[in-house]
Amino acid sequence: MRPSGRALDQMREIVIEPGFTKHAEGSVLIRCGDTHVLCTASVEERVPPFLRNSGQGWVTAEYGMLPRATNTRGRREAAAGKQSGRTQEIQRLIGRSLRAGIDQQALGERQITVDCDVLQADGGTRCASITGGWVALRLAVNALMKAGDVITDPMLDHVAAVSCGIYAGQPVLDLDYAEDSEAGTDGNFVMTGAGRMIELQASAEGATFGQDEFAELMRLAQKGVDELVAAQRAAVS
Amino acid sequence: MRPSGRALDQMREIVIEPGFTKHAEGSVLIRCGDTHVLCTASVEERVPPFLRNSGQGWVTAEYGMLPRATNTRGRREAAAGKQSGRTQEIQRLIGRSLRAGIDQQALGERQITVDCDVLQADGGTRCASITGGWVALRLAVNALMKAGDVITDPMLDHVAAVSCGIYAGQPVLDLDYAEDSEAGTDGNFVMTGAGRMIELQASAEGATFGQDEFAELMRLAQKGVDELVAAQRAAVS
Amino acid sequence: MRPSGRALDQMREIVIEPGFTKHAEGSVLIRCGDTHVLCTASVEERVPPFLRNSGQGWVTAEYGMLPRATNTRGRREAAAGKQSGRTQEIQRLIGRSLRAGIDQQALGERQITVDCDVLQADGGTRCASITGGWVALRLAVNALMKAGDVITDPMLDHVAAVSCGIYAGQPVLDLDYAEDSEAGTDGNFVMTGAGRMIELQASAEGATFGQDEFAELMRLAQKGVDELVAAQRAAVS
Amino acid sequence: MRPSGRALDQMREIVIEPGFTKHAEGSVLIRCGDTHVLCTASVEERVPPFLRNSGQGWVTAEYGMLPRATNTRGRREAAAGKQSGRTQEIQRLIGRSLRAGIDQQALGERQITVDCDVLQADGGTRCASITGGWVALRLAVNALMKAGDVITDPMLDHVAAVSCGIYAGQPVLDLDYAEDSEAGTDGNFVMTGAGRMIELQASAEGATFGQDEFAELMRLAQKGVDELVAAQRAAVS
């Protein structure tokens, strides 16, 4: 049995609240159970040096966790003077994932920065960031299109992510913190609305895993992403 | 006329939502008009080195602004590798202000860290942080008292803060960003529920000011703090 | 009685020695009792990015304390790898204060950096830095005018600063370290030669204060600034 | 056809030279084609704080690339003042992978740090680091066992890693730089000698991928790891 009482293939409740803050071109508060992430998408009419005068745009992401998003207070990274390896790894993943869902040529030579700040954490913050970040990005691109700055929709498909893992010997979908901290294998699956894969990461923690177990995790992930994409669709319609 | 259409001595709407996040001993989302700050109070059973074995507690504060809390995206301080001088100045002010409202002896040898993270900014973020931070602190102390860890209530009085300034030649209460960026003089007033002063800061920006103008700012501040204290009282009751 | 035996409204002896070092366009060693600060003003024919091609100049300040300016050796900030929050807060105050006394348009598109380095500290270093920094700035502007680089005198008035506080229950003028470390309320007052206010900061440390007490501090500050302005006038004549 | 002329499932030549440096408890120069990594394993009789007095040991890794290991000179991270996100991500991966192959209890309360420094890069440096790092670790553990400091062999199985990707539409094994920089999908597979999985990472770069493609990558990876494990076995026997 899962600590939350959920079925093995049951997601936590997903609530997506668009327009949570007013300044960003796109903003959303996503709640995956008790994991709450504020995602904003900011459009800037400049690109990184390697893309200047290329006509191509760029999507990048930054990730942060408020010090008391977690059960015990973590050190504020700005005070520590650097972002942890974990933070950098996560924000690189979010950026790669969202870029896979956009046509950089159609976006035009501008940058969209997706900031994902975890207000409350209960496992799966990177996946919630990708799923919510896509919505913020979608809203920002909608604004660009409405303003006539972008003509052809550059968004190729939905991008959403979910974690799966082996908890108490059983493959389960959408790990919360209680499961995540005990899981023998933990994976993150980033997929498109059409079910194509963008990024797979699976990591043994304590026990190695076999190909059959991995196949089951992927099956669960597919189910979860379908539900997330439906929630995204509802939020931006 | 003020850009918002408010009367000269009219505050923005104050909304205080306790328990906005679940992990912190005290947490609150305070909204002063379009300025929204998430304040959490975290209790730790340790104190800074200079207080060890003194039997006294400590209250400190950290402040941050999400990159897109503002109209144009600001650089993430964790990525920049340091907190700006402005951030440090603000968090020192919040800490001093909250410490003035607590009996460190009665708190006992523990530390409460109040994190104030601005989700959306429209002027007056440091004042909202103090006012909201006090509520988070009050909630955390209530929890300590309920648990029997603190016997005598260490909270001496309410602490709240408001900004006043001279806008378009007129003293006005509770500056929003449109006013703040144009004000000739800008001041922050931190006071107790009983109307005693904890911290005054007034700064000429472009034009100097006289004693009579300052007296009027203080009168306005007193009115504003009274309203903030009433809102605090309602929130924690 | 004050530890130094001074009257409640008595300043420490002020000695201003212009030309203490030879390279800077303006330099001065200011001694306020045992607080000694070396202030230099450096002219550079460039401005910060936000003023480029604006025709306006800029005055900024940096502050430092030699490691053994104090009773016990402090860590060298260059070795620590960053300036403390206190240092940044002070240098921001000095810069704002001096800018309030200068017409940036008349200065022309150049920057003057005022460096205030505390050789020996005995309380009131930020006030001595402002008072001495103004003299260094005045000397540098004189040099610019003599060279014909600046035509209209951009200096609007004197700028000087003094601290006042409530020590042993009594409002006193010009706190030294022995008083400062014990004072219940501590304030810094930056004013012009004409008695207009530029910046007020008052902070309760341990005890809150009332409006009548603050009014008395301001009266003392006015007296102190008058004496400081007279000393500035003598030094630059 | 692959740029190197290799068959789709053909590894580059693997050369493992144990004892390349003399100070480390275990050291090896691993050459996977033109990718050359110096791996050293250093034993220290202390553990991170979270393991103190636990009786358990720890294996961690650090990764670096010499500035001119690559075709154009990269900035020295020590001069830049921080490790890049990429570096941190890689060294976290190496550490996790090697820890999965060791029984921390049997190792005893000591730490082994595996340093992987890339002398020359031609793609696949993280995989070469894991494969070579395991040999260095094996040698260091052998030394501990020979000295009687460790009684039961804590090494559970071989750990080796290889990259696979989709290059020019074809799944290929062991990408070199020419392939890696053009691949549509790129994955790293860390496995045990018994063929169990420790870590999977696959990332779409430009094009998404399907489940069947991923299955073929995994099949190739299995073949590559088998060859790497054979080379490890030869090197440490």
Place this chain on the structure above:
Amino acid sequence: MRPSGRALDQMREIVIEPGFTKHAEGSVLIRCGDTHVLCTASVEERVPPFLRNSGQGWVTAEYGMLPRATNTRGRREAAAGKQSGRTQEIQRLIGRSLRAGIDQQALGERQITVDCDVLQADGGTRCASITGGWVALRLAVNALMKAGDVITDPMLDHVAAVSCGIYAGQPVLDLDYAEDSEAGTDGNFVMTGAGRMIELQASAEGATFGQDEFAELMRLAQKGVDELVAAQRAAVS
């Protein structure tokens, strides 16, 4: 002819003013012509970790240059966030030099930190720092002996330093900035009162040098150090 009109073997005027600041156990302002360095010696009853419980003391040094000590303003190292390589090289030299003149056993398990801060620079700041730093150290040790904390005088001999170089083809003593910036060879000589050598550094800048030239530089240095030692003796008597 030298720019200053000095003879080839003529030192600049040396003025040593002990007790320039009041807090340090030893303090001195040393003026070697227009090079002015404030040196303070601070005693602390602790030693670096590698000397704990050894009964031995430690002498270390830190060096800094005020931003406008030079002809054009240099960046403040505390603001830059690190000490330059030049600064670190100089303070390591000062520390080594002063340690060579003290019996660490006789000093007892305490640390003396000599801070050398250049108020005005005109060449030879590291040499002035060593010469002045020795006086500050002597005064601090005198205080320790007077207080009975140190019984046997740990100071073995005077330590002083001077620069020599080849300017316009001629070996000259005690280079000022005008000479230093043009010299083909530049050397620093740290010696004891008895004429023994502690540290030699000679560097070709533009032209290499031969053994005979070096011998002449050493002869000049000996003459200069004799004069510096006489000035030290006068200052501490």
Place this chain on the structure above:
Amino acid sequence: MRPSGRALDQMREIVIEPGFTKHAEGSVLIRCGDTHVLCTASVEERVPPFLRNSGQGWVTAEYGMLPRATNTRGRREAAAGKQSGRTQEIQRLIGRSLRAGIDQQALGERQITVDCDVLQADGGTRCASITGGWVALRLAVNALMKAGDVITDPMLDHVAAVSCGIYAGQPVLDLDYAEDSEAGTDGNFVMTGAGRMIELQASAEGATFGQDEFAELMRLAQKGVDELVAAQRAAVS
């Protein structure tokens, strides 16, 4: 007797292996006994700001030591976030030394960066870096000349370096670590192929030294440099 059994004026075996890595314009692995340094020379068609449009080139150096190059593992500087004072001192020395052997005008407006990374240390790493760095530089310049980018050979003479010191009361040549850590005096001598001096550094560690001792160290150094230059000549021919 020396720990290694060498004669007082006997060098360690010198092995210079050109072309150790493939990407750099010049690369060499130099082995001076058990001290092994990988030196690469990288050509870039840009110069530091102070040389732009001057027509002159620049040679600079960076130095690093792999964490386990030494007997006990040292902290990785990239992880520590800064280069130590020692590292900076050494790389400044290498850069100055190599620049003394090149005609910057003939090199043309380009920069060559010589990276010296110590793979294994046994004393004398800075000298090995200079000697090996010169070979890497020579190879890179040869490549530039072969490509027709440089017409007149800018290399003026060989540059090589050796350490000498007083060990167990005896002047000895080419200190290894066992000697270096015990030596009373330690010096580094950088010379040209023609026997002219570029840089001398001698430092007393524990005992001061006299002029006659220094003369003997210089005689030994001359002998050592002659042998190093012969090895350089063989390596590049």
